[in-house]
Amino acid sequence: MTHRSDPGDRSVWAPSQRLLTVGLVGLVTAVAFEGMAVPTILPAMVAELGQLELYGWAFSAFWLTNIIGITLGGGDADRHGPGRAFAVGVALFAGGLLISGMAGSMPTVILGRAVQGFGSGALGAVVYVVIARGYGPAAMPRMIAFLSSAWVVPGLVGPAVAGLVAEQLSWRWVFAGLVPVVLLMGLGVLRPIAALGRSSEASAAGPERSGPEPSGRGRRAIEALRLALGSTVMLAGLSAREPIVAAPLLLVGAWLSIWSLRRLLPLGSLVARPGRPAVVALMFLVAFAFFGTEAFVPLAVTTVRGASTVIGGLALSAAAVTWGLGSWLPAHLGGRSVRRQLVGGGAGLVAVGISLTALVLLPGLPIAMAAIGWAVAGLGMGLAYSTLSILVLETAEPGQEGASSSALQLMFTLGTALGAGSGGALVALSEAGVVSLSTAIALADGLMVAAALLVVALARRVPAQAPRPAAARRDRHVASPAGAVGLAEES
Numbered sequence: 497m498t499h500r501s502d503p504g505d506r507s508v509w510a511p512s513q514r515l516l517t518v519g520l521v522g523l524v525t526a527v528a529f530e531g532m533a534v535p536t537i538l539p540a541m542v543a544e545l546g547q548l549e550l551y552g553w554a555f556s557a558f559w560l561t562n563i564i565g566i567t568l569g570g571g572d573a574d575r576h577g578p579g580r581a582f583a584v585g586v587a588l589f590a591g592g593l594l595i596s597g598m599a600g601s602m603p604t605v606i607l608g609r610a611v612q613g614f615g616s617g618a619l620g621a622v623v624y625v626v627i628a629r630g631y632g633p634a635a636m637p638r639m640i641a642f643l644s645s646a647w648v649v650p651g652l653v654g655p656a657v658a659g660l661v662a663e664q665l666s667w668r669w670v671f672a673g674l675v676p677v678v679l680l681m682g683l684g685v686l687r688p689i690a691a692l693g694r695s696s697e698a699s700a701a702g703p704e705r706s707g708p709e710p711s712g713r714g715r716r717a718i719e720a721l722r723l724a725l726g727s728t729v730m731l732a733g734l735s736a737r738e739p740i741v742a743a744p745l746l747l748v749g750a751w752l753s754i755w756s757l758r759r760l761l762p763l764g765s766l767v768a769r770p771g772r773p774a775v776v777a778l779m780f781l782v783a784f785a786f787f788g789t790e791a792f793v794p795l796a797v798t799t800v801r802g803a804s805t806v807i808g809g810l811a812l813s814a815a816a817v818t819w820g821l822g823s824w825l826p827a828h829l830g831g832r833s834v835r836r837q838l839v840g841g842g843a844g845l846v847a848v849g850i851s852l853t854a855l856v857l858l859p860g861l862p863i864a865m866a867a868i869g870w871a872v873a874g875l876g877m878g879l880a881y882s883t884l885s886i887l888v889l890e891t892a893e894p895g896q897e898g899a900s901s902s903a904l905q906l907m908f909t910l911g912t913a914l915g916a917g918s919g920g921a922l923v924a925l926s927e928a929g930v931v932s933l934s935t936a937i938a939l940a941d942g943l944m945v946a947a948a949l950l951v952v953a954l955a956r957r958v959p960a961q962a963p964r965p966a967a968a969r970r971d972r973h974v975a976s977p978a979g980a981v982g983l984a985e986e987s
Contacts, residue, residue, distance in 0.1 A: 508635050508642060513635070515684060515685060515688060516688050519684045520681075521642050523623075523678065523682060524647075525646045525650060527589070527619065528650035528651070528654070529650040529654045530612070532650050533654050533809075534554070534658075535655075535809075536654075536794050536805060536812060537658050537662045538795070539794055539795050540667045540798075541602070545602045547601070547603075548924065548933075549920075549924035549927040549928070550920075552731075552791065552919055552920010552921065553602075553606045553731070554609050556731055557610040557613060558610065560613065560913050562613040562614075564720050566618070566720075566906075567720035568617075568720075569622050571716070571717060579692070581622045582619065582686065582690075583686055583690075584618060585617075585619035586619065586686075589616055590615070592611030592612030592615060593674055594672065594675055596608030596609060596671045597671030597672040597675075598672075626692065627643075647820075651812075651813060651817065651819075652816060654809075656806055656809050656813060659806035661673070715759075719760050720906075722752055723752070726755075727913060730745070730749030731914070732745050734746070734917060734918060735920070754766065760903065760906060761776055761903050762903055768957055770957040772891040774954060775887045775888045775904070775958050778839060778843075778951050778954060779904050779908050781947050781950055781954075782947075783907070783915065784915035785846055785850065785915065785947040787912040788916055788944045788947070789941055792923060792937050793812065793866055794808035794809060795808075795937065796853075796854075796866065796937050797811065801857075801859070803863050807863060810867050811853070812870070815877075818872070819878040822876065823882040824882075825879055825882075826838050826879065835883055835887055836955050836956055836959075838883040839879075839880050839883050839887075840952045840956075842880030843876060843952045844876065844948070844949075846880065847876075847945045847952070849869050849873025849874070850948065851869070852872060853869030853941070854942075855869065856869070880951070922936050922937075925939075
């Protein structure tokens with residue numbers, strides 16, 4: 497790797513690194529704000545554009561293409577340096593914002609979100625390549641901490657600000673207003689990022705690097721594409737109203753997804769085999785439960801209870817604060833011997849939080865139940881996510897931490913996409929007149945509670961005590977209210 501060797505290496509604010517630091521933190525802050533704002537303003541978008549049955553797709557489209565962006569962006573950064581993948585990621589993210597902001601229909605909004613997902617995935621992979629190559633060993637942990645902090649302000653004020661903008665101006669300005677920020681931050685750091693070039697390993701390999709290793713990355717990219725396609729087909733099946741259409745879509749989608757996951761995940765992950773496979777499987781379930789609920793919290797507050805968009809966003813802010821608190825607790829709760837309890841307890845809190853949040857659907861109870869319940873769920877998610885992230889690296893074989901991190905991030909992303917999509921399919925029943933909106937949201941919440949309780953039941957399969965405690969210190973994930981910003985690319 498290429499690192500600067502001057503004393504400024506020890507500070508992320510050294511003159512040689514100041515521009516890079518400001519640009520990366522600013523860009524991650526913009527991405528975080530968008531991630532926290534969309535659930536808040538989506539009810540207003542549906543109120544204007546209609547097609548409630550497509551509500552869940554606004555989330556799922558983003559996360560499904562995120563899978564592809566992570567895989568392609570990280571591989572390209574290894575082969576050609578981070579500059580090209582970074583530029584493409586910025587352009588796609590900004591372009592997706594414009595498409596969504598100018599959309600005249602929900603399908604166009606979904607298209608914009610899909611484009612954003614490509615860009616966000618590429619940026620998530622590239623940012624950590626940049627940190628590894630652009631900062632010295634002493635500065636890297638500080639820079640990762642800065643990026644983690646970049647989620648705090650958007651988590652606290654993002655939903656409220658987005659709600660105010662949507663009420664006073666238009667939800668379109670939430671998307672459009674971020675475009676100049678993304679482009680400014682991206683252009684500001686493009687030159688120093690492009691100057692980092694390829695890794696020393698790739699440079700040493702030279703032209704011959706087009707042999708076995710790229711083909712391995714190519715296979716991973718193909719499997720990621722197949723997984724995204726299979727997941728999309730599954731969600732289309734869930735959304736289909738006719739059983740004769742839904743059944744074959746579900747079968748084909750499941751077959752494609754399982755085929756790819758067996759090649760992308762540690763052996764035994766699909767059945768939660770004790771050890772690292774169970775860690776990966778439980779990340780899918782807990783992300784499914786949490787984000788499958790969060791997508792519809794503002795909808796319950798604004799559409800079912802008739803509160804303002806700002807009020808609908810306050811619950812998300814509450815969870816952002818408690819997620820951060822939960823992420824810090826595993827380091828202060830008795831060390832590695834309580835990993836199982838932290839995972840199970842965190843998932844239990846998620847189940848309790850979802851149940852409390854669902855009470856807002858009852859007209860006789862205060863709307864504040866949404867914020868209280870979701871704060872409890874955020875605390876549980878912080879505990880479970882952070883502990884699972886540590887465990888997957890502690891149980892990785894030496895030199896395989898990157899592959900383990902990739903598997904965990906993949907399951908987190910897939911769980912988020914399918915959770916939002918499954919909840920969206922249930923909410924679509926209200927649009928078809930099968931059930932009321934409040935009943936549809938209650939059904940979705942019940943499904944998510946069941947997923948969280950399954951994590952509680954399976955928590956005994958994760959390692960009780962890790963054999964390699966030093967590995968945890970090599971974690972490059974950022975525990976944030978929207979999940980991991982990026983991941984350590986497999987070397």
